[in-house]
Amino acid sequence: MNTTTGGLGWMYDRDLPLHNLTFARQINARELLERMGVDQNTMAMREQDHFHYELGGHLYTDDGYVVSAGHYRSWAWAWEHGSWKGIEDRGLVPRASIGTAALELPASEKPGAVFRYAEDGRLTTGLGTTDSSLARTGSDPHRFDTEIQALGARPEEYEYGPRGSLGMFYRLAENLGVGLPLDDLNDRPVLSGRLLPPSLAVTAESLNTRAAFPRLGSTGRSADSLEGFDHLDQQRALSFVPISVTSSRMLLEPGWQRRHFSSSR
Template sequence: MSTDGVEWLEDSAFDEFGYCVTFARGLSAVELLRRMGCDTTNTAGKTPTDANHWIEDVADEFGHRAVADKESVIRAGEANGWAFAVEDAGIRGIDHDVLAVVSTATVAMSTFRNVNALTQFLYVESGKVVCAFESAQVRDGTDPDRLVPYLTRAGLLLPDGDEPDLGIGERQRLVQRMMHTEFGATLPREDVENGELLAAMY
C-alpha cells in the first residue's frame, strides 16, 4: 500500500510546467487510459522523459503520418484501489466530457495546475460533476456543498464557510492532502517521477 499521498506534486518537477492528475476508483490503469480517449491498442512502459518524446520518436522512425492524429501521452498506474493518470502539462483530466466517461459507474477526481498558476479540482460520480472549484469557497457542480465537511477538515474552508488566506501552492497541497486523507487516493512518488508507467497516446 502506498502512503506517498498526492501533495508531493507541489514539490516536484511536474510543478514547473504544470500537471493534471486524474484518479478513478476501482479501474485498471489500461481501462482509465481507454476511458480518457487513449489508443490502448498501443501501450508501453514509459518514464516521464520517454513519454514526452514518444510521439516525436515514433514520427522519426515511421514518419509523421504514423502519429498525425496524436496530441500527447498519458501515463497511468494503480495504487490503493484507484487508477491514476498523469499528464505532464495536460488538461484532458479536467475536461467534463472526458470525466463523464471516466466516472461511469464509479468516482473520479482530478487535480490540475498550469504554468500560469491556474488550478482546478473536480469530484465526479457516474458522469456528473458533483463539485468543482479553483477557490473552495466558489464551487460548481450538481451538489457542490457535499464536500464542505472534507474541505473544512482539510483547512480549505473555515468553520463559518469563508476561505482562509492561502497561497496557490499551499491551497494545492491542502486539496491534494484531502484527496489522500478523505478518499485514499495516492501517487507512488518514485514510480511516477522516475519509473516506467503504462503509457498511451491520444
C-alpha cells in the same frame, strides 16, 4: 516542514511543470486511459528510456497529450504531461466515473486550482479558485465542506490553509484514498501513450454515439453529466473510434524528467 503522509506527499511545495491528474476508483489503468480517449495505436507499457525516446518530443507541450498511467491502492491514476484534456473536455471526468468514482486534479496554481469529483457519470462536486474565491459546481457542491473546514480553510474568506488552495485540494484527494508513487511515474516501466485531442475525440465519439444518444442534441443536457442514460448507452459513450495521432520519435535529453522530479526529494 512537510508532515504530509498521504499518497501525494511528494507533490507538496514543489514547482512542478504544467500537468493534469485524473483518478478513477476500482478500474485498471488501461481502462482509465480508454475512458479518457487514448489513441490505441500509441498505448503501451514502456521502460523509461523508451518512453522518452518515443514520446519525449511531445512532453510539456500544449498539443502533446502525452499521458502516463498506473495504480495506487484501489485507484487508477493518469498523469497528463503538459496538456489539459481533462479541463478542455468537460465530459471526461463524468465518463471516467461511470459505475464508479473519478477525480480530476490539475496540479498548478496558475491560473488557478481545480478539484472535480464525479460519481456514476455525474459531476458531483466541482471546486475552482481561478477568481481567488472558491467557485462551486455539481449536483452536491458543498459535499466536501466538512473536510475543508477540518483543514483549517475558510474559502469564503479567501483563506485556504497553510499550503494554499492547491494543497487543500491535494488533501481532499488524499482523504479519498488517491495517490501517485513518484517511482512509478519516474523510474519503473509505465503504461503510456497519447490522448486524442478533444476535437478528434468528440468526432470519434459522435460516430459511435449519435445513434445511441439521439437526445443529446435536443435537450441541452450538460456535458458534465451522463445521468439519465441507461448503463448500455453509457458504455457506448466510452467506445471511441480509433483515430491515429502520429507520434514523433524525437529524443528528449535522457534522464531530464528523472532529474527534474528528484532534485528536491
